[in-house]
Amino acid sequence: MYDLAILWDWIAFSVRWLHVITAMAWIGASFFFIALDLGLKKAPDMPAGVHGEEWQVHGGGFYHIQKYLVAPENMPEHLIWHKWQSYITWVSGAALLMIVYWVGGELFLLDPTKAELQLWQGIVISGGSLTIGWLAYDWMCKSKLGEQPTLLMLLLFAILVAMSWGYNQIFTGRAALLHLGAFTATIMTANVFFQIMPNQRIVVADLKAGRTPDAKYGKIAKLRSTHNNYLTLPVVFLMLSNHYPLSFGTEYAWIIASLIFLTGVTIRHYFNTMHATGAGPHWTWAVTVLLMIVIAWLSTVRTGETYEQSEARALTHYEQKFASAAGFEAAYDTVIGNCSMCHAREPVWGNMQWAPKGVYLETPADVARHAGQIYLQAGVSYAMPPPNAIQMDDESRATIVAWVRDVRAGG
Numbered sequence: 001m002y003d004l005a006i007l008w009d010w011i012a013f014s015v016r017w018l019h020v021i022t023a024m025a026w027i028g029a030s031f032f033f034i035a036l037d038l039g040l041k042k043a044p045d046m047p048a049g050v051h052g053e054e055w056q057v058h059g060g061g062f063y064h065i066q067k068y069l070v071a072p073e074n075m076p077e078h079l080i081w082h083k084w085q086s087y088i089t090w091v092s093g094a095a096l097l098m099i100v101y102w103v104g105g106e107l108f109l110l111d112p113t114k115a116e117l118q119l120w121q122g123i124v125i126s127g128g129s130l131t132i133g134w135l136a137y138d139w140m141c142k143s144k145l146g147e148q149p150t151l152l153m154l155l156l157f158a159i160l161v162a163m164s165w166g167y168n169q170i171f172t173g174r175a176a177l178l179h180l181g182a183f184t185a186t187i188m189t190a191n192v193f194f195q196i197m198p199n200q201r202i203v204v205a206d207l208k209a210g211r212t213p214d215a216k217y218g219k220i221a222k223l224r225s226t227h228n229n230y231l232t233l234p235v236v237f238l239m240l241s242n243h244y245p246l247s248f249g250t251e252y253a254w255i256i257a258s259l260i261f262l263t264g265v266t267i268r269h270y271f272n273t274m275h276a277t278g279a280g281p282h283w284t285w286a287v288t289v290l291l292m293i294v295i296a297w298l299s300t301v302r303t304g305e306t307y308e309q310s311e312a313r314a315l316t317h318y319e320q321k322f323a324s325a326a327g328f329e330a331a332y333d334t335v336i337g338n339c340s341m342c343h344a345r346e347p348v349w350g351n352m353q354w355a356p357k358g359v360y361l362e363t364p365a366d367v368a369r370h371a372g373q374i375y376l377q378a379g380v381s382y383a384m385p386p387p388n389a390i391q392m393d394d395e396s397r398a399t400i401v402a403w404v405r406d407v408r409a410g411g
Contacts, residue, residue: 005408009376012099019092023239026085027232033082034229038275040067049073070215075207083197090189093239097182101126101175106318107369108175113305113313115170125170126179130186133163137187138194146223156227160184160261164254173248174241174358180257181238184231191224229272233264245358246299256295263291300353307345310363323368325410327403334396335367335374338385349389375404 040052051069055062101109105119109126117125137156145152163183167176199217206213237260241247247256266284274280305313315323322328342349343361359373360366367374377384378392379400385392 003380005372005376006380008099008103012096015092015096015099019089019096022085022089022092023236026089027236029082029085030225030228030232034225034272035275036065037067038272070218071203071207071213075204079204081197081200083192086189086192090185093182093185097126097178101178104372106316107372109171111170111172111175112316113309117170122171129163129167129179130183133159133183134186134190138190141195141223149223149226153227153230157258157261161254161258164257168251168254173250173253177238177241177248177253177257181235181241184235184238188228188231188235191228195224196221230265230268231261233267234261237264243357245354245356246296249354249358250299250301252298252301256298259291259295263288266291305360307362310360310365313365315365315368319365319368321368322371322404322407323364325403325407327399327406328364328368330399331374331403332364332367334399335361335378338390338392338396339374339378342385342389371404371407374400379404 036054039054041054043053046053046066049068049070049072050066053064053066055064057063102123105122109122110117110119136159140146140152140155145155160180160183164176164180167179171179199221202217203213234257237247238257241257247253250256266288270280270282270284339361341347342352343355343359343366345355345360345362347353347355355361359370361370361374379397382397
């Protein structure tokens with residue numbers, strides 16, 4: 001039964017929910033510790049080895065926090081490790097990427113107007129690029145570049161720009177930005193798993209054995225944590241981008257993504273400076289606004305497959321399967337009559353600049369390509385079209401359901 005698609009969609013929703021929850025926990029903890037670290041103050045009566053301390057108030061209670069630059073003399077009895085937020089965020093994100101962009105790759109991952117790839121080839125590029133990115137970054141950090149943090153950050157930015165451009169040459173705009181976010185998030189989680197946590201375990205083991213921990217392990221962890229700090233906000237933007245066609249529906253989407261990394265630097269620099277000194281440099285907000293204005297301008301440049309190109313292009317195997325079905329003509333007429341006013345290359349509804357989610361439903365290829373989403377959004381549910389736009393009767397929805405189920409039943 002094609003109603004398995006409903007179960008699959010709920011699985012995707014549940015995994016996304018888990019991903020968002022753990023991401024909030026990870027980002028929240030990261031921001032808290034960055035602010036804590038930068039706000040530490042010296043005091044005359046601090047214990048030996050304490051680098052700084054801070055008093056905080058929250059929820060009616062007062063908290064006295066002290067930071068040891070290397071480690072305390074004795075291993076504390078209760079030690080909380082902040083790691084699972086990062087791990088589960090990445091695992092759930094990887095699972096979501098597989099569900100949406102691998103299983104649903106013919107629709108969401110591959111763009112036949114950019115590159116003629118088989119689904120398995122797209123999946124190999126998708127997964128392989130994440131691994132290669134981490135290996136290249138880790139090698140740079142361990143090289144002499146690790147002693148030049150500014151140069152290292154510039155090279156990392158150059159790699160991110162190159163990956164942004166590369167992803168946009170082969171994947172859909174939506175998938176390209178999402179993969180750039182996954183590429184960056186993989187580096188961040190791998191920093192925690194392969195560098196920060198192992199080095200902290202070495203320090204703990206030294207303490208238990210009565211040895212004095214080497215300060216170099218804290219230095220390594222600090223470098224990776226700083227990178228994670230500046231990469232967090234761009235990753236959040238990229239993960240949200242699939243909901244906003246203005247961010248991915250242009251050939252300049254790779255430039256938009258690149259500029260977003262710069263806004264991450266300016267915003268974080270403001271808050272990092274504020275936590276450290278009590279006052280942030282206000283020029284960073286002016287730069288951020290200017291960058292966002294450029295991004296907004298780039299987003300209005302119309303690109304992608306035109307109506308004429310969509311009509312003339314040979315259908316993919318996935319599209320042909322739905323377009324050749326007996327119920328396609330009736331379903332196509334239903335979609336054109338109920339959905340195309342918004343889901344058009346030039347929407348006629350209100351002040352829309354782009355079709356919702358960047359989904360076009362004008363030509364037979366368009367409708368066949370998005371059969372699964374049409375089924376879920378306008379067939380078995382009443383999510384689309386919005387009731388204030390047009391009233392779609394139950395008979396029309398039944399036409400869509402019958403078309404898709406017949407195709408699925410026939411294999």
